[in-house]
Amino acid sequence: MPEKETLERAAEDKREGKSPSTQAGEFVREEIEHIREGKHGARSAKQAIAIGLSKARRAGVKLPAPGKGRASKGARKQAARDLRKGSKRSRKVSAKRSRATSRALKREGHSAASKTALSRHAHAAAKKRSAASRSKAAKKAARTRKKNRS
DSSP states (O other), rough: OOOHHHHHHHHHHHHHHHHTHHHHHHHHHHHHHHHTTTOOOOSSSHHHHHHHHHHHHHHTOOOOOBBBBBHHHHHHHHHHHHHHHSSOOOOOOOOOHHHHHOOOOOOOSSGGGGGHHHHHHHEEEETTOOOOHHHHHHHHHHHHHHOOOO
């Protein structure tokens, strides 16, 4: 279950008209913090991000599942399932399943949330995109950046 603060920040992003991926970013940030605090670990930065996105979808963020060719069939199905769960009130989660998941994550390392690991992941993800796509994103970031008022 995401922390109250995270849900509030995501709701604020939604009110401000920000994109679903920005809203989901709050959940990813929370997940990274959990790993850094030592609550649990993750096998890789990619897994840490995936857990955050899954929590976001289950919390009601309208983040679509990745398209064909963007993720494995299993990951796409899971994302679609998470999205459906977020749109309706679900039953209580099985305690046995919850415990199994958290115990498995506790066995993993904590370096997945290190600055190096996240930087390496970002670099690898950017490399998969075209120059035009990266340029367009940079221009939008510059255009929508919060201006310094000092």
